[in-house]
Amino acid sequence: MKYHKIPEETIRRMPMYLRALSLLERQGQQTISSGQLAQQLHLKSPQIRKDLSYFGAFGTRGIGYPVNETARQIRAILRLDTPQKAALVGAGRLGTAIASYPGFSLLGLDIAAIFDNAPNKIGKRLGQLIIEDTRAVQSLKERNIRLAILATPSEAAQPCAEALVKAGVKGILNLSPCTLNVPRKVKVVSIDIAMELGILPYYL
Amino acid sequence: MKYHKIPEETIRRMPMYLRALSLLERQGQQTISSGQLAQQLHLKSPQIRKDLSYFGAFGTRGIGYPVNETARQIRAILRLDTPQKAALVGAGRLGTAIASYPGFSLLGLDIAAIFDNAPNKIGKRLGQLIIEDTRAVQSLKERNIRLAILATPSEAAQPCAEALVKAGVKGILNLSPCTLNVPRKVKVVSIDIAMELGILPYYL
């Protein structure tokens, strides 16, 4: 395909494709067609073909897409080919749940540090990790951790976000129900579970 | 405004507006302009005006939107004016975190039942509620609960979704990393935390 700006929505779907392909890889499936993949993911097949074609021609006409190779390509595109380390801020109930969430490794993501500011939590173990004092987030710079998950109460979210940005964090997944003010160069993705539930009654 | 189909994206933003307005309501602020609200939410002001105008003319030119009345209207639009009950399926770490999540009440949402299939959890208390056997989801029909949050391991998600649909549930918030097959009339919103984190490295 000639020059094309890649739609943000396409990027948002890439991890979906990667997850599906990673699972197929495990099951040993060699190839998959856009039609089969579309059925699994509840998408339309031309969408998948177009999305993938933005990054090159991975498929074989008459056959489909090679599972391994396509997964490898997507990992490279998303920069998930070398495992990405992320810090988790907040070791409350939500943080604890996330720390034990099994879905990260399939995407090459790795929670590599946990912070909290409650004295009774600092120093305690959570899974493989020791909970650190939130004031130690500055160390993320030298530890080369550029991603963070914010799972603090909302009052703490903005100050924590600022500390993370100061520590060189470039991407934040914000799970608290508030909007964060950060420099434009920092990418923020926010999820508010209550808000997502709040749209459902409209459709009843 | 003349006839217009309401964009799905507009609906997705309404709970955001409602949350912001509910907070302003608490603080006792009487009115707010689209510009101020836009700044708070990191949106553009014409977007907010257009979104609200799909549902009628709530604002006063030269003044802005009346906080109380606009919040009331949005609650009615989203059917959040009478508190909406939701069931939570899965009382693992994620389910437990959600059960104690403070953001629901602000939107008029209420977790009214919790289910799990682990015998050592059934009968235990979680917050105000007693954990029930997953097989009892069928009772949701007579209890008039039409919304559910799925926080089970992914293997259990599809069977649980089917049980929920059979029990008359019309909207599901799916937090497990898999796609659900449900009848078209049932609205599903899926959140996969790992996938959201997975898009961030691309933007580093």
Add this chain to the structure above:
DNA sequence: CAATGTGAACAGCTTCACAGCC
């Protein structure tokens, strides 16, 4: 023949610009 890759048509959403009103 089965499936990809893609320009072109289409649909949906956002932004603009400004008339209208307090």
Add this chain to the structure above:
DNA sequence: GGCTGTGAAGCTGTTCACATTG
């Protein structure tokens, strides 16, 4: 003057149709 409400313009993303290839 300040701010809403809204048609129209512009933009972004999706779907289609089909030429193309193994």
